[in-house]
Amino acid sequence: MRISVIGCGYLGAVHAASMASLGHEVVGVDVDAAKVALLAAGRAPFYEPGLVELLARVAPTGRLSFTTDISAVAGASVHFICVGTPQSRGENAADLSYVDAAVEALLPHLRDGDVVAGKSTVPVGTAERIAEHVAQAQPGATVVWNPEFLREGFAVQDTLHPDRIVLGVPSGAEGERASAVMDDVYAAPLAEGTPQVVTDLATAQLVKVAANSFLATKISFINAMAELCEATGADVTKLADAIGYDARIGRKFLNAGLGFGGGCLPKDIRAFMARAGELGADQALSFLKEVDSINMRRRVRMVDLARDVCNGSIVGRRIAVLGAAFKPDSDDVRDSPALSVAAQMGLQGATVVVTDPKALENARRAWPSLRYAETPQEAAAGADVVVLATEWPEYRELDPERLGELVARRSIVDGRNVLDPRAWRAAGWTYRALGRP
Numbered sequence: 001m002r003i004s005v006i007g008c009g010y011l012g013a014v015h016a017a018s019m020a021s022l023g024h025e026v027v028g029v030d031v032d033a034a035k036v037a038l039l040a041a042g043r044a045p046f047y048e049p050g051l052v053e054l055l056a057r058v059a060p061t062g063r064l065s066f067t068t069d070i071s072a073v074a075g076a077s078v079h080f081i082c083v084g085t086p087q088s089r090g091e092n093a094a095d096l097s098y099v100d101a102a103v104e105a106l107l108p109h110l111r112d113g114d115v116v117a118g119k120s121t122v123p124v125g126t127a128e129r130i131a132e133h134v135a136q137a138q139p140g141a142t143v144v145w146n147p148e149f150l151r152e153g154f155a156v157q158d159t160l161h162p163d164r165i166v167l168g169v170p171s172g173a174e175g176e177r178a179s180a181v182m183d184d185v186y187a188a189p190l191a192e193g194t195p196q197v198v199t200d201l202a203t204a205q206l207v208k209v210a211a212n213s214f215l216a217t218k219i220s221f222i223n224a225m226a227e228l229c230e231a232t233g234a235d236v237t238k239l240a241d242a243i244g245y246d247a248r249i250g251r252k253f254l255n256a257g258l259g260f261g262g263g264c265l266p267k268d269i270r271a272f273m274a275r276a277g278e279l280g281a282d283q284a285l286s287f288l289k290e291v292d293s294i295n296m297r298r299r300v301r302m303v304d305l306a307r308d309v310c311n312g313s314i315v316g317r318r319i320a321v322l323g324a325a326f327k328p329d330s331d332d333v334r335d336s337p338a339l340s341v342a343a344q345m346g347l348q349g350a351t352v353v354v355t356d357p358k359a360l361e362n363a364r365r366a367w368p369s370l371r372y373a374e375t376p377q378e379a380a381a382g383a384d385v386v387v388l389a390t391e392w393p394e395y396r397e398l399d400p401e402r403l404g405e406l407v408a409r410r411s412i413v414d415g416r417n418v419l420d421p422r423a424w425r426a427a428g429w430t431y432r433a434l435g436r437p
């Protein structure tokens with residue numbers, strides 16, 4: 001099939017390459033010429049394990065191209081909308097300007113029978129609004145909603161081997177026809193054995209924000225338990241293990257620590273609350289406000305712990321922050337808890353040196369006022385306290401004895417509960433963590 005993918009960020013670039021690897025002829029379109037040039041050259045504009053390899057695998061087939069020219073979508077029969085829906089400036093609602101611009105640009109090229117498949121995370125009701133707009137310009141085209149659940153760092157795997165395929169279609173024959181077209185897009189091996197939920201447009205849009213809200217709630221739940229553990233001397237990691245053995249609860253997403261960040265969970269729960277307010281259903285989601293607050297409180301607690309181990313003041317202290325990305329295996333620093341904590345400590349008078357294996361370039365751009373170092377050793381040199389903020393595997397494996405030789409004082413705050421307290425204490429470190437005694 002011929003497919004267009006509009007928007008070539010984490011979602012679109014991976015989706016375009018994945019669709020080409022299934023045998024489709026794919027054109028990826030983005031307004032960012034630099035991004036297009038990189039992708040066209042087989043390079044990834046961001047760090048995503050497996051993407052460069054996937055681009056290299058499909059390149060010889062000639063089935064994948066990238067361009068800034070929207071007219072290249074003409075001739076494709078399925079058009080995926082993969083542009084971002086960031087948080088609006090100064091408010092919680094999602095900024096839909098990229099989605100609207102993508103649809104507007106696409107309209108003149110739509111033909112009878114085309115399918116416009118939305119993948120972007122949108123407030124419920126957006127698909128219906130787009131469908132009306134599309135129907136005016138090209139009555140023979142159909143809008144469907146096909147949310148994506150990929151995680152950064154696992155984007156290729158999640159796209160090619162999804163847990164489920166969710167497809168929202170309009171009712172009646174139009175929906176059935178569009179559904180059959182999408183079946184062809186996700187032909188075996190992608191769809192084989194993958195559960196599929198075909199539903200109405202509203203449900204499909206809600207599935208995505210409901211899933212992300214649940215994940216955010218799970219993380220904030222365990223972080224709330226961490227607050228209780230801090231008040232009682234209990235250990236949240238053991239608590240998570242113990243409740244996680246109950247299959248109804250499950251151990252995944254129960255890692256207490258600095259909390260969630262990134263380009264999805266924080267802005268998605270806020271946009272969901274804003275949309276619920278518009279729908280007169282704000283009470284239904286008032287708990288998400290608490291989920292957000294618990295999450296933000298962890299950042300404050302982290303700074304407090306650093307202050308504690310510095311005997312009450314971080315002014316003039318040197319603090320090494322290990323990690324800048326919002327999570328390991330990513331160079332994404334959007335709403336990064338690590339950088340938020342680093343910046344806060346800087347504002348409170350500490351000299352902060354941040355290191356990260358992949359995200360330094362993005363971090364420098366986002367927070368030019370902080371200091372940066374290439375390695376944890378360089379960051380830790382002369383530090384009064386080391387703060388582990390992103391659980392990169394190389395930080396888990398740091399040797400407390402060798403790192404101890406570099407620092408001014410052996411004190412560490414483990415913001416992700418990934419270090420072995422006994423090993424660090426045995427090497428003479430003051431070890432503090434979120435939710436662990």
Ligand code: UDX
Pocket residue numbers: 148149150151152153212215219252253254255256257258259260261262263264265326327
């Ligand atoms: C998330 C969803 O997982 C994905 O399905 C959706 O499509 C997009 O949003 P992503 O933002 O890539 O994916 O990251 P994810 O792995 O979900 O982690 C989100 C944040 O939660 C990270 O900051 C991570 O450090 C934090 N987290 C995760 C915890 O603090 N504890 C956990 O137990 C798990």
